[in-house]
Structures are given as structure tokens and as C-alpha cells.
Amino acid sequence: MGWVKRQRDHGGVIFFDLRDRTGIVQVVLSPDESGDVFAKGETARAEYVVAVRGEVRRRPPGTENPKMATGEIEVVAKELRILNTVRSLPFYPDEAESVDEALRLRYRYLDLRRPKYWEIFAMRHRAAQEIRNFLTRKGFLEIETPMLTRSTPEGARDYLVPSRIYPGRFYALPQSPQLFKQILMVAGFERYFQFARCFRDEDLRADRQPEFTQLDLEMSFISEEELFALVEEMLADLFSQVLEKNVKTPFPRLKYREALDRYGTDKPDTRIGMEITNVSALVAESSCKIFAQTVQKGGVVKGIRVPEGATFSRRVLDELSRLAVDWGARGLAWFVLGGEEVKSPLAKLFTAQEMEALITAMGGKPGDLLLFVADKDEVAGPVLANLRLELARRLQLAKPEDFSFVWITEFPLLEYNEDEKRWEAVHHPFTAPYEEDIGFLETAPEKVRARAYDLILNGTEIGGGSIRNYRRDLQEKIFRIIGLPEEEAQEKFGFLLEALDCGAPPHGGIAFGFDRLLMLMLGRETIRDVIAFPKTQSATCLLTQAPASVTPRQLEELHISILERAEQKSPR
Ligand code: ASP
Numbered sequence: 001m002g003w004v005k006r007q008r009d010h011g012g013v014i015f016f017d018l019r020d021r022t023g024i025v026q027v028v029l030s031p032d033e034s035g036d037v038f039a040k041g042e043t044a045r046a047e048y049v050v051a052v053r054g055e056v057r058r059r060p061p062g063t064e065n066p067k068m069a070t071g072e073i074e075v076v077a078k079e080l081r082i083l084n085t086v087r088s089l090p091f092y093p094d095e096a097e098s099v100d101e102a103l104r105l106r107y108r109y110l111d112l113r114r115p116k117y118w119e120i121f122a123m124r125h126r127a128a129q130e131i132r133n134f135l136t137r138k139g140f141l142e143i144e145t146p147m148l149t150r151s152t153p154e155g156a157r158d159y160l161v162p163s164r165i166y167p168g169r170f171y172a173l174p175q176s177p178q179l180f181k182q183i184l185m186v187a188g189f190e191r192y193f194q195f196a197r198c199f200r201d202e203d204l205r206a207d208r209q210p211e212f213t214q215l216d217l218e219m220s221f222i223s224e225e226e227l228f229a230l231v232e233e234m235l236a237d238l239f240s241q242v243l244e245k246n247v248k249t250p251f252p253r254l255k256y257r258e259a260l261d262r263y264g265t266d267k268p269d270t271r272i273g274m275e276i277t278n279v280s281a282l283v284a285e286s287s288c289k290i291f292a293q294t295v296q297k298g299g300v301v302k303g304i305r306v307p308e309g310a311t312f313s314r315r316v317l318d319e320l321s322r323l324a325v326d327w328g329a330r331g332l333a334w335f336v337l338g339g340e341e342v343k344s345p346l347a348k349l350f351t352a353q354e355m356e357a358l359i360t361a362m363g364g365k366p367g368d369l370l371l372f373v374a375d376k377d378e379v380a381g382p383v384l385a386n387l388r389l390e391l392a393r394r395l396q397l398a399k400p401e402d403f404s405f406v407w408i409t410e411f412p413l414l415e416y417n418e419d420e421k422r423w424e425a426v427h428h429p430f431t432a433p434y435e436e437d438i439g440f441l442e443t444a445p446e447k448v449r450a451r452a453y454d455l456i457l458n459g460t461e462i463g464g465g466s467i468r469n470y471r472r473d474l475q476e477k478i479f480r481i482i483g484l485p486e487e488e489a490q491e492k493f494g495f496l497l498e499a500l501d502c503g504a505p506p507h508g509g510i511a512f513g514f515d516r517l518l519m520l521m522l523g524r525e526t527i528r529d530v531i532a533f534p535k536t537q538s539a540t541c542l543l544t545q546a547p548a549s550v551t552p553r554q555l556e557e558l559h560i561s562i563l564e565r566a567e568q569k570s571p572r
Pocket residue numbers: 154175176177178217464465466509510511
């Protein structure tokens with residue numbers, strides 16, 4: 001039983017490919033062998049649902065199809081039942097690749113009929129299974145936490161659910177199970193995990209989904225070292241079981257500051273070389289005014305070396321310069337290292353010694369290209385980070401089937417929010433500071449390092465977590481420093497503070513974006529490929545047309561009235 005993939009009438013003999021989730025097989029109907037079912041076969045169209053009974057036979061010599069897994073055999077139908085017909089379809093699964101994504105999401109079930117998705121979801125299932133088994137072996141319990149809860153700050157807006165019984169009150173859908181998992185530690189469970197659905201109402205830049213799945217872990221009496229070792233073992237197990245790939249452990253580690261210095265970002269793609277060199281000190285006094293003045297004004301001059309980049313055409317160099325400007329730089333300085341001379345619009349501005357020193361500092365060799373950005377550090381770093389990725393793309397330096405993990409550690413605990421004129425948590429306010437930095441909390445908050453860590457895979461953050469504040473006084477102090485008045489802290493997080501006071505063990509954990517991890521494992525470009533029913537970039541479900549209006553009666557029950565605004569968007 002299955003679906004007719006394609007029917008072909010070859011003058012008196014009908015062929016169709018029968019497809020089910022295990023694959024495809026060719027069915028043959030000829031008047032001689034198939035008798036009266038032949039007429040029925042003539043009516044079968046693509047995507048009809050049929051049941052076939054027949055005889056499997058070797059295909060006649062010369063008609064085998066080596067491209068098909070079942071290309072050596074066929075089924076001679078003796079019985080054919082048409083279980084369901086189709087009206088005309090908006091598109092056929094086979095042609096989905098060339099169909100607009102909006103249409104594919106609207107008829108997601110047709111899109112999902114493609115073998116590509118059987119593979120993806122079989123693999124998603126296997127990955128989850130593997131992780132469950134692994135964590136079970138390690139003494140973890142899978143425990144569910146509530147969906148209807150109150151706000152957990154992870155830096156996004158909440159999805160709210162109005163309460164019918166309590167007018168004017170709202171549940172929040174969890175941005176993460178953060179507080180519940182910490183409370184499970186207070187309860188004494190010691191090792192918890194969950195495939196948790198999380199909800200974040202963010203403006204959907206890039207490849208994000210308003211609801212997504214986290215693999216969420218928490219452990220008591222744990223150090224960073226133990227957590228890293230456990231996660232590394234789990235991922236190595238996952239990659240070997242599901243992808244038959246060996247990943248090398250332990251994963252390298254980079255301190256946040258070092259990541260910014262060497263890669264310009266805290267999410268470095270470590271498959272690519274071309275690390276950043278800071279030449280500020282070298283050029284501060286140089287005769288090249290643009291460079292020297294930038295440094296004198298407190299900026300930096302940083303560059304990367306593109307091995308064998310001297311072959312880039314002028315057009316490519318102009319494109320890269322334009323990109324750098326788009327990303328916020330004032331310009332891009334390039335130096336093409338020929339055999340004898342250096343080609344660059346800036347070359348004349350340097351003395352021979354200065355140029356030589358610059359090239360030496362960059363490790364430049366004949367045939368290389370040197371690229372520099374002279375700007376504020378906050379600009380130069382990210383622009384060079386983007387340039388690395390752009391160059392890697394153009395030069396195909398990073399293969400999706402190579403997996404390069406790196407831990408980023410020692411993030412700052414707090415950052416200053418200029419708009420709100422207050423300090424805020426970089427990760428979330430439950431993250432613990434380094435013991436030896438606690439003294440700076442009040443005097444120099446910017447110096448305090450967080451016991452937080454991110455795991456980066458090929459330049460994408462796949463997980464993040466921290467060791468938590470488990471003592472009430474410290475947690476309260478941090479609430480105070482991020483400008484949460486005591487009353488509000490009590491109102492919002494009183495239950496946590498109380499729990500910390502009731503015998504909370506030291507604990508810490510991590511959460512992985514499960515969808516994102518699968519996307520990378522499968523070498524997919526979008527997260528929507530690994531989610532059965534994803535939402536669009538504008539947070540709508542095209543299949544069900546959610547979000548949708550509700551009846552006045554429902555609104556009334558929920559004590560809600562809608563403000564009519566001039567531009568009401570209709571969800572598309
Ligand atoms: N709750 C955090 C997050 O969702 C992860 C963690 O700290 O365990 O990013």
C-alpha cells in the first residue's frame with residue numbers, strides 16, 4: 001500500500017512507481033498478466049492511494065534501473081484497489097524543490113511526502129533516542145516542567161496566555177525551563193533532562209522559530225569540568241551512533257575575550273583559519289595617517305591574512321570593501337603581496353621598513369592578501385569576523401560535513417544597557433560569578449566573569465549554560481545590581497529565593513538548541529527543514545493560518561478587549 005508516484009502508459013503496459021515511507025517500487029500492469037485490474041490501473045493518477053497485490057519478479061534484462069534501490073525488481077499486479085483519489089494538487093512532491101516555500105508550508109503534508117523528510121525525521125527520532133539512552137545511562141531522569149507558568153527571563157519577549165478565572169492575569173509560556181530545573185535540583189533530583197519546547201516572542205531575524213526544542217540539562221554538585229566532559233561524551237556518542245562520525249574530544253576551549261581577539265566574535269567558526277591580528281601598536285606611529293590616527297583616537301587596526309588571496313581580482317576586492325562598509329566599517333584596506341612589490345592604494349603611505357614590519361607581523365608571504373579594518377574595536381572585530389565567513393564561503397574553506405566544536409568560557413557576567421542606564425545579565429541573572437570576582441560586583445561590575453559557557457559548532461551556538469547562584473544572598477545581590485528593586489525581585493522570583501534558602505545544592509546546567517543541532521548534523525541550510533510544522537519568518541503557521549481571530553465571546557470570557565489600530569496586520 002502506498003502512493004502512486006508517477007503513472008506511465010507504454011502502449012498497452014502500465015507502469016507506476018509505488019511509494020511508501022520505506023521507498024519506491026515499480027508496479028507493472030499488463031492486460032495479459034493483470035487481467036481486469038488493468039482498467040483500474042489506467043485511472044490511477046499521481047498521489048492516488050492504492051493497494052496492490054502481485055508477484056515480485058526480476059525485471060526483464062535490459063530494463064533494470066541502476067539508479068533505483070529496487071531497480072532490479074518489479075511487482076506484477078494481480079489486484080489493485082484504489083483507496084483514495086486526489087483532486088488536482090497545488091504541486092507534486094517530486095517538484096517541491098522548485099515550489100515557493102510559502103506554498104510548501106501551506107500544504108506541508110505534500111512537501112513532507114518527500115524521501116528527504118523521511119530521512120530527516122527518522123534521524124531526528126534516532127538522535128533523540130540516542131540522547132535519552134545516553135543520559136539514562138548516566139543517571140538522569142527526564143522530567144516535564146509546566147508550559148503554563150510565569151515569566152522566565154532569557155532576554156526575549158514572553159508569549160502570554162490570558163487567564164479566564166483570574167481577570168487581568170496571564171500565564172507566560174516558558175522561554176526555557178530554567179527556574180523549574182533549578183528547583184528540581186533543590187528538590188534533590190540531582191540529574192534532570194528534558195526535550196523542552198520553549199517559546200520566545202522575538203522579532204524573527206535570521207533563522208529562528210518562535211517555538212523550538214531545547215535539550216535541557218541540570219545537575220547538582222557539578223563543576224564546569226565535569227559538565228564539559230559529560231556533554232562531550234554525549235555528543236561524541238550521538239555523532240558516532242547517528243552519523244557514524246568520530247568527533248575528537250575534549251573540545252578546545254576559548255575564553256570569551258580571546259575569542260573576540262582572535263575571531264572578532266564569540267561564535268567563531270573554527271574550521272576556518274585566517275585569525276585576526278592586532279597591529280595597532282605597530283601602526284600607531286606609522287606615516288600612514290589613517291591607521292595612526294585611528295589608534296591615537298583609541299581605535300584599533302586589525303587585519304587578517306588570506307593565504308594565496310593575491311589572485312583576487314580588483315572587482316572582488318571592491319566587493320569585499322563594499323561589504324565591509326555595509327557591515328559598518330569606514331573602509332577596507334587591502335595589500336596584495338606580489339613577489340617584489342606590494343599592491344595597495346595605501347602602499348605609498350608607508351615607509352619600506354613600516355611595510356616590512358606590517359607584513360612580518362601578519363605572517364604575510366608572497367601571494368597572500370592582507371585585509372585591514374581601522375576603526376573602533378566594536379566595529380573592527382565584527383567586520384573582520386564577517387569577512388572571514390565571507391571569504392570562507394567564496395573560497396569554500398568550510399565543509400559542512402566537518403564538525404568543529406569549541407567551548408567559549410569566561411563571559412562577562414554583566415553588561416551596561418545604555419538605553420536603560422543599568423547593568424543587565426549577559427546570560428541570565430541566575431548565572432554565578434567567579435568566586436574570586438565577587439568582590440568587583442559593586443565596584444567594577446564590568447570586570448566580573450560569569451561561570452557561563454557556550455558550545456559553538458561550526459560558527460553556530462548550539463548550546464549554552466552556566467553554574468548557578470545557589471545561595472540566596474548572592475542571588476539577591478545580583479538582582480540588586482541589575483536594578484531589580486527588592487520588592488519586584490520578591491514578587492517575580494520570591495519562590496526561587498525561598499527555595500535557595502531551603503537547602504539548595506550547588507548546581508549548574510546547559511541547554512542545547514535541538515533543532516539547530518540537527519540542522520548542522522544534517523548539513524541543512526534552514527532550521528525549518530528539521531521541524532515538521534515550522535512557522536514562517538513572520539511567526540505564522542501557514543498550514544493552520546495561526547495566529548487567528550477568536551470570537552467576541554471567547555474574548556469576553558478572557559476579559560480582553562482588542563484595541564483597533566490603524567494598521568492591523570493580517571497574518572501571512
Ligand atoms: N536556560 C538557558 C537557555 O535557555 C540555558 C541554561 O542556562 O541552562 O539559554
